[in-house]
Amino acid sequence: MLQEESDLALIIAQIVQKLKGSTLYAQLERQAWASLQRPEIKLESLKEDIKEFFKISGWEKKLQNAVYSELNVFPLPSHPAAPPEHLKEPLVYMRKAQGSWEKRILKSLNSMCTELSIPLARKRPVGEQKELLNKWNEMGTDEPDLSLFRPVYAPKDFLEVLINLRNPNYENGDSHSFRTHLGLIQVPLKVKDIPELKEFFVELGLTAGQLGIDDSTQVPPELFENEHVRIGQKVLSEQDSAAAQQYIRQGSPTALRAELWALILNTSSQPEDILYYEQLKTNVIQHDLLVDSLIYKDVKLTASNDDYYFVFEDYLYQVLLCFSRDTSVLGHFAYNSASPPKSYIRGKLGLEEYAVFYPPNGVIPFHGFSMYVAPLCFLYHEPSKLYQIFREMYVRFFFRLHSISSHPSGIVSLCLLFETLLQTYLPQLFYHLREIGAQPLRISFKWMVRAFSGYLATDQLLLLWDRILGYNSLEILAVLAAAVFAFRAVNLMEVTSLAAAEAVLADLSTLKVMPLLQIFLFATVT
Amino acid sequence: MSRVSVPCHVKGTVALQVGDVRTSQGRPGVLVIDVTFPSVAPFELQEIMFKNYYTAFLTIRVRQHTSTHTPAKWVTCLRDYCLMPDPHSEEGAQEYVSLFKHQMLCDMGKVLELRLILRQPSPLWLSFTVEELQIYQQGPKSPSMTFPKWLSHPVPCEQPAPLLEVSPHPG
Numbered sequence: 001m002l003q004e005e006s007d008l009a010l011i012i013a014q015i016v017q018k019l020k021g022s023t024l025y026a027q028l029e030r031q032a033w034a035s036l037q038r039p040e041i042k043l044e045s046l047k048e049d050i051k052e053f054f055k056i057s058g059w060e061k062k063l064q065n066a067v068y069s070e071l072n073v074f075p076l077p078s079h080p081a082a083p084p085e086h087l088k089e090p091l092v093y094m095r096k097a098q099g100s101w102e103k104r105i106l107k108s109l110n111s112m113c114t115e116l117s118i119p120l121a122r123k124r125p126v127g128e129q130k131e132l133l134n135k136w137n138e139m140g141t142d143e144p145d146l147s148l149f150r151p152v153y154a155p156k157d158f159l160e161v162l163i164n165l166r167n168p169n170y171e172n173g174d175s176h177s178f179r180t181h182l183g184l185i186q187v188p189l190k191v192k193d194i195p196e197l198k199e200f201f202v203e204l205g206l207t208a209g210q211l212g213i214d215d216s217t218q219v220p221p222e223l224f225e226n227e228h229v230r231i232g233q234k235v236l237s238e239q240d241s242a243a244a245q246q247y248i249r250q251g252s253p254t255a256l257r258a259e260l261w262a263l264i265l266n267t268s269s270q271p272e273d274i275l276y277y278e279q280l281k282t283n284v285i286q287h288d289l290l291v292d293s294l295i296y297k298d299v300k301l302t303a304s305n306d307d308y309y310f311v312f313e314d315y316l317y318q319v320l321l322c323f324s325r326d327t328s329v330l331g332h333f334a335y336n337s338a339s340p341p342k343s344y345i346r347g348k349l350g351l352e353e354y355a356v357f358y359p360p361n362g363v364i365p366f367h368g369f370s371m372y373v374a375p376l377c378f379l380y381h382e383p384s385k386l387y388q389i390f391r392e393m394y395v396r397f398f399f400r401l402h403s404i405s406s407h408p409s410g411i412v413s414l415c416l417l418f419e420t421l422l423q424t425y426l427p428q429l430f431y432h433l434r435e436i437g438a439q440p441l442r443i444s445f446k447w448m449v450r451a452f453s454g455y456l457a458t459d460q461l462l463l464l465w466d467r468i469l470g471y472n473s474l475e476i477l478a479v480l481a482a483a484v485f486a487f488r489a490v491n492l493m494e495v496t497s498l499a500a501a502e503a504v505l506a507d508l509s510t511l512k513v514m515p516l517l518q519i520f521l522f523a524t525v526t
Numbered sequence: 527m528s529r530v531s532v533p534c535h536v537k538g539t540v541a542l543q544v545g546d547v548r549t550s551q552g553r554p555g556v557l558v559i560d561v562t563f564p565s566v567a568p569f570e571l572q573e574i575m576f577k578n579y580y581t582a583f584l585t586i587r588v589r590q591h592t593s594t595h596t597p598a599k600w601v602t603c604l605r606d607y608c609l610m611p612d613p614h615s616e617e618g619a620q621e622y623v624s625l626f627k628h629q630m631l632c633d634m635g636k637v638l639e640l641r642l643i644l645r646q647p648s649p650l651w652l653s654f655t656v657e658e659l660q661i662y663q664q665g666p667k668s669p670s671m672t673f674p675k676w677l678s679h680p681v682p683c684e685q686p687a688p689l690l691e692v693s694p695h696p697g
Contacts, residue, residue: 079622081575081658090620167616169580169652188650190615406616 010077015070023272024066031059058239065241069266072245072472073396075335089337091406093167098337098404101161105364106341108152113290116148120343120358121289129285136281140304140313146297151367155449158366158402159184159442162412165404182434183419184441189406191417194425197479198521201471203249204514206522211251212463212514225253232256241266249470251463251514258379264469265392269385277384280322283360287325291359295320299370308458312377316370319387323394329361332395337405338362363399368446371453372398375461397474401449409474414448415441417478422485425524429489438498443505444481451477452508460513480513483520487511529572529662535562536659539644555647557655561640568636573662574625580654582613585643586625591636598638603630606645613648 019025032050035041041049054060078087089095113120124132135142163184166172170188172180180186192200204210209224219225228250235243236259244263252260267273284292299316303309309316323329333340340362348354373390380386400410407413422440423430433440447455451474452464467476484505485492491504541554563569568591586604604625610618627634640661646654 079624081577081624082622086622091616092620169654171650171652188615190612190617 007076011071014074014077015067018070018074019063019066022066023270024062028054028059028063031057061239065239065263065266068241068245073335084334087335088333088339089405091167093169094165094404094406094412095337097161097165099339101158101404102338102341105152109290109341109364112150112152118290118293121287124286124288128288132285136285136318138314139317142296144293144296146293146300149293149297151298151301152294152364154367155446158411158449159445162404162415165412181416181419182423182430183416184439185412185416185419187412187416189413189416191408191413191420192475194421194521197475200473201467201476201479201517201521203470204467204517204521206518209250210514210518211253211466212460212512213518215251229253229256232260236260236263239263245470245472247470248466252466254459254462257462257466261379261389261469262385265389265396267385267388267392273388274384277322277387280325280387281318283325284321289324289359291324291365292321294365295324295370298365298367302368302454303370303374306371306374306454309371309374309377309454312374315377315383315386316373318383319373319390320365320370322387323391324359324361324363324365326361326391327357329363329391329395330357332399333362336399336403337407337410338399338403363394366402368450368454371450375453375458375465378458378462396472397468398451400474401451411449414474414478415445417475418444418448418481421479421482425482425520426486426489429485429492432493433501436496436498436501438495438501440485442498443502444485447481447484447508448477452480455508456511456513457509460511464513476517479520480517483516484508484511486520486524487516530665532563532566532569532661532663534659534661535564536560537562539655553649553652555645557644559642559644559656559659561642561659561661563638563661568638569663571627571630571634571637571661572664573627574640574659575623575662576656576659577622578609578618578620579657580610580619580651581644581646581656582610582648582654583607583645584609584656585645586630587641587643588630588632588634588637589639589641590634591638600641601632603632603634605631613646614650 031054035050035053038053041053051060054063075087085095089098132139163186165185165187167187170186172186181188198205202208209228211225211228214224215221232247232253233256235247236256241263244260248260248264262269295317299313299320303316304313330340340357341364342355343358344351345354345356372394373386376386376390376393380389397409400407401414402411404410404412419441430440451468452461456464464476464480468474488504492501495501495504537560539557539559542556542558543552543554571588574586584604584607585602586607587600588603589598589600592598607625607629609621609623642656642659644654644656
């Protein structure tokens with residue numbers, strides 16, 4: 001009991017310290033000072049009266065939302081003796097693997113830089129700045145020569161790294177024994193099995209209503225949909241983050257989705273935030289980075305070719321170019337196993353005072369990165385709002401999909417969860433695919449790395465991302481991947497090669513996400 | 527409360543195994559680590575801190591100084607403390623752990639020697655141990671400071687005399 005109390009005190013102290021530096025703290029202070037003018041605030045009971053005032057005026061709710069957001073995003077304070085690397089990633093061999101992967105990416109970037117003799121960053125001449133400012137809303141019409149650029153890495157390169165991940169203390173015999181895993185991932189991380197998943201995703205059960213199932217045309221809206229929308233409106237009027245997160249587990253009505261996501265991610269629309277975005281825009285105009293060309297190339301290769309997202313091409317540039325320059329993103333590296341690439345001012349190699357992070361936000365985009373932003377364009381039309389939501393989604397969820405870590409929502413755990421679910425509940429299918437040389441992970445990896453963006457129809461994708469926000473976990477991606485295989489199992493049993501298996505699973509755009517998940521989790525006879 | 531590190535001597539780990547260690551195929555699942563305190567008098571143990579390396583269960587036995595002339599006996603002060611909830615998976619495998627005196631089964635007043643018994647029943651791991659072992663005893667209590675009375679009992683400010691209500695002149 002003593003230990004729990006001191007743990008709680010430590011968590012409270014950590015959150016208070018984090019919030020002290022935020023704008024919310026300054027706002028609360030100002031409100032408290034202003035409230036002294038009010039007649040109901042008496043000097044004898046100053047503390048209680050101000051607390052009461054905060055409760056009535058809704059400021060306490062804002063504080064609650066901020067605390068809830070901190071609890072969700074930041075890991076619990078660890079042991080005082082643990083060094084900061086331990087907080088990023090507790091397992092030493094994974095830290096090493098992430099470090100060598102980062103070295104490879106940097107080498108690739110640097111070699112592209114020297115090959116094309118383009119500087120990593122340069123200041124734009126004034127004429128070019130003016131031109132870019134005029135063209136800001138239609139950067140898609142620009143057709144720079146990007147033929148020499150190539151993406152720094154693609155998801156399949158990353159998959160190879162994960163396949164070769166080994167724990168040096170683990171019995172990795174050459175001969176197959178009970179120790180070697182049948183799938184591609186060979187590290188023994190703890191993943192949930194179906195009974196645990198059933199408990200975790202209890203709101204997706206057969207007895208609870210779901211948007212994505214119970215709002216179809218055959219079901220009368222009085223049964224579930226009307227009531228659900230009414231509750232959603234109430235949650236929004238109360239402005240309660242925790243309630244919104246619980247509510248969205250059953251799906252979000254399309255009309256309320258934009259506001260609900262903003263509430264759950266605790267983003268605000270203060271003038272300061274719009275000003276911050278404008279500042280980032282100015283940075284884009286003044287300086288040109290090499291990663292900008294990588295972003296252009298990625299958007300042109302992926303989002304512009306997609307039937308649903310090509311209309312948002314200009315928005316994507318506006319968000320991603322600003323994202324590369326946002327140094328506040330560096331904060332998430334405290335709990336990300338990755339580290340931002342460091343480079344040194346010319347001639348000052350090794351001197352810490354001359355070290356800069358490149359790109360300024362520490363994130364090097366890979367092939368398909370722009371697909372994280374594309375679905376959000378359906379919800380938010382104002383660039384600064386769209387930018388904030390994307391940034392929050394990235395530092396909460398998406399970064400885990402391309403860094404090597406032992407976190408339960410990290411891509412390694414998701415891959416292992418997918419393979420374990422498939423082996424346990426569809427052993428014949430798994431065995432057959434393995435025999436024909438079509439390891440299932442080779443097909444589903446690209447779905448999970450992109451969080452299914454670009455593979456599912458947009459409305460289905462947004463229903464899936466509702467659940468990611470609601471459960472604050474990416475495990476649902478692995479469950480959906482296994483459910484897709486279960487759905488197409490009959491066709492897959494008849495294929496005889498990897499290419500044929502890929503063809504069976506090439507088009508997911510007709511799939512309905514929620515029925516698949518419900519059947520796989522709650523209605524499959526084991 | 528403050529704590530002071532106690533210099534300790536950690537003897538090499540001894541594997542407990544049936545049969546010949548060299549020739550048998552399996553790996554030992556039990557290791558014993560002896561910790562002595564050669565230069566320190568019997569002390570009160572406050573905290574044991576270490577970094578785990580794939581140990582699943584920890585048992586600690588302690589030998590305490592007795593005032594009578596009977597030889598000191600080994601007493602179990604922590605039994606089968608679970609460090610890894612699932613011995614076959616990586617959860618908890620490389621975590622930093624602190625064990626406090628209130629978690630112990632017996633009084634830790636006059637510690638002479640400690641014996642850590644590590645168990646790892648899973649055959650998946652090549653080796654297991656605990657690293658960076660540190661023992662702490664209670665530090666000297668910080669000298670109590672007496673605050674001047676005016677700092678700890680501020681005088682309540684005087685209430686200003688209520689102003690007479692003056693209504694603004696119309697017009």
